[in-house]
Amino acid sequence: MKALEKLAAKNPAIIRDWYRDPDGYWINLHYGWQLWGCHSLHELTVSQALETFKAVEPCDCLECRTDGEQWEDIDLDTGKLRIFGKPQD
Numbered sequence: 001m002k003a004l005e006k007l008a009a010k011n012p013a014i015i016r017d018w019y020r021d022p023d024g025y026w027i028n029l030h031y032g033w034q035l036w037g038c039h040s041l042h043e044l045t046v047s048q049a050l051e052t053f054k055a056v057e058p059c060d061c062l063e064c065r066t067d068g069e070q071w072e073d074i075d076l077d078t079g080k081l082r083i084f085g086k087p088q089d
């Protein structure tokens with residue numbers, strides 16, 4: 001646990017928050033960062049979480065570029081990629 005507190009303190013621009021639950025350890029990332037297409041990471045142990053965190057990379061997806069106001073996802077009706085969220089100006 002201490003190790004994750006330290007990691008979060010050292011990386012305030014990347015880590016939004018982290019927590020532990022019965023499934024393991026979760027780290028939520030700020031907009032602008034991603035891991036394998038997700039904005040969070042989940043591992044069963046602290047050491048795995050520390051190791052996995054090293055693979056976090058910058059993200060420039062629509063959701064990050066708009067601070068979460070818009071995001072792209074598959075439209076279940078059409079099967080095509082579509083923009084969700086706040087309407088564009």
Ligand SMILES: [Zn+2]
Binds near residue numbers: 062
């Ligand atoms: Zn992103």
